[in-house]
Structure formats: C-alpha cells, structure tokens
Amino acid sequence: MASILADFWNLVFPRTCLGCRERILLEGEQNLCTYCRSRLPQTDHHLFPSANALYDKLAAFVPLRAGMAYLLFTKSGRAQQLLHSIKYRNLPELAEELGSWHGGLLAEVAYQQRLDALVPVPLHEKRLRQRGYNQSHHIALGLGRVLGLPVWQGVVERHLPSSTQTRKSRLQRWQNVEEIFRVVAPETVQGCRLALVDDIITTGATTAACGMALLEAGCAELDCLALATAQ
Numbered sequence: 001m002a003s004i005l006a007d008f009w010n011l012v013f014p015r016t017c018l019g020c021r022e023r024i025l026l027e028g029e030q031n032l033c034t035y036c037r038s039r040l041p042q043t044d045h046h047l048f049p050s051a052n053a054l055y056d057k058l059a060a061f062v063p064l065r066a067g068m069a070y071l072l073f074t075k076s077g078r079a080q081q082l083l084h085s086i087k088y089r090n091l092p093e094l095a096e097e098l099g100s101w102h103g104g105l106l107a108e109v110a111y112q113q114r115l116d117a118l119v120p121v122p123l124h125e126k127r128l129r130q131r132g133y134n135q136s137h138h139i140a141l142g143l144g145r146v147l148g149l150p151v152w153q154g155v156v157e158r159h160l161p162s163s164t165q166t167r168k169s170r171l172q173r174w175q176n177v178e179e180i181f182r183v184v185a186p187e188t189v190q191g192c193r194l195a196l197v198d199d200i201i202t203t204g205a206t207t208a209a210c211g212m213a214l215l216e217a218g219c220a221e222l223d224c225l226a227l228a229t230a231q
C-alpha cells in the first residue's frame with residue numbers, strides 16, 4: 001500500500017534528479033538518478049587510507065591514522081553542485097544519502113572494524129540556527145547507518161574565531177582556528193578510535209584543528225572522513 005501511495009505521489013509531484021534534472025523513475029533513486037550516481041567523481045581513498053593527497057594534507061597539521069574523501073571537488077564540478085544543494089537548498093537527506101554511499105565503499109574494506117564511533121565536525125550555534133541542520137551530522141548519519149557505527153553529535157563544541165582570518169600568516173591562522181573547538185565530554189572520547197566527519201576539506205586546517213581537540217582530550221586513534229576534498 002505504501003508503495004502504491006509513493007507511486008501515486010511521484011505521478012502527481014514528479015521528482016527530478018539533482019544532477020541532470022531528468023525525472024527520477026527507478027525505485028531506490030532518491031535525489032540522484034542511477035546514471036548521475038555512476039558518474040560521480042569518486043576517489044579510491046578507501047583502498048589507500050593513509051597514502052593519498054587528502055591524508056598528506058591533514059597529516060601536515062595533525063597525527064592521524066587515515067584520511068579519506070568520497071568525492072573529488074573541482075570548480076563547477078559535480079561534487080560542488082551537490083555540496084551547494086546540501087548547504088543552500090535544505091537537503092539534509094541528500095547529505096545522508098551521499099554519506100551512505102561512501103559508507104558502502106568503506107564497508108567493502110571492512111572499515112567499520114577499525115572504529116568505535118563517528119564524530120561530525122560541529123557548526124557554531126549561529127550558523128546552525130541559520131541553516132537548521134549540520135550537514136556533516138547528516139553525512140555521518142548516512143555513514144553510520146551503513147557501517148553500523150554510532151554517531152556522537154555534540155561531543156565537540158565550535159566557537160567563533162576570536163578575530164577574522166584575513167591578513168594573517170599561515171601560523172597565525174592555524175593558532176586562530178586551533179582554539180575554536182572544545183571537547184565537551186572528554187571522558188566519552190578517551191581511549192576511543194574515532195573518525196571525524198566533514199563535508200568538504202579544502203586547506204584541511206579547520207578539520208585538523210577539530211581532530212587535534214579530540215586527540216588532546218584522549219582519543220586513541222583519529223581518522224578523518226569527508227564527503228569531498230579539493231585537490
């Protein structure tokens with residue numbers, strides 16, 4: 001019955017693919033059609049968790065075990081289009097769907113056995129109120145559903161940087177970003193193997209600062225997972 005209702009609903013309000021704008025027809029397709037999904041700029045990071053460009057970028061800031069992104073971000077490319085939809089078109093379910101696809105790749109290499117929990121990079125409160133949701137939290141929910149891992153939201157807090165980032169040296173910017181994260185409940189993370197989950201990693205400094213806060217609070221092993229990485 002539910003499926004008949006869903007079919008009827010789709011007939012009256014046809015959904016379109018966020019990639020090609022064609023109608024979504026097949027069962028199981030939610031936001032992207034099968035063709036567009038097959039053309040996503042996927043990385044092979046799940047096969048090389050600590051030997052890829054993202055890992056090298058993050059390892060310059062923070063000691064981590066693995067750094068893996070699902071998609072490669074290029075200007076005006078498909079990953080950028082999807083991230084824009086997640087951020088500005090109120091589509092937390094797209095974040096979750098993409099997270100679950102990344103989870104599918106990671107499950108192929110039994111990645112879940114190496115972890116205790118997923119920790120989304122938090123937004124600061126003001127931004128969270130504006131957007132209504134933290135996209136990284138929804139990416140983590142998709143990953144966690146497929147990998148069978150808990151998502152620990154709220155163990156890290158994010159504050160506004162004390163001053164603006166412009167006209168600062170690389171070191172000053174790092175010091176500035178390093179102090180914006182605080183682990184709320186250090187006893188929760190102590191001795192745990194955690195993967196920090198972010199939406200897009202560009203310089204890596206912010207993600208690394210959040211990871212550093214977890215390590216300083218006693219996290220035993222740190223990984224970073226991102227929906228996309230810019231090269």
Ligand SMILES: [Zn+2]
Pocket residue numbers: 017018019020021022032033034035036037
């Ligand atoms: Zn499509």
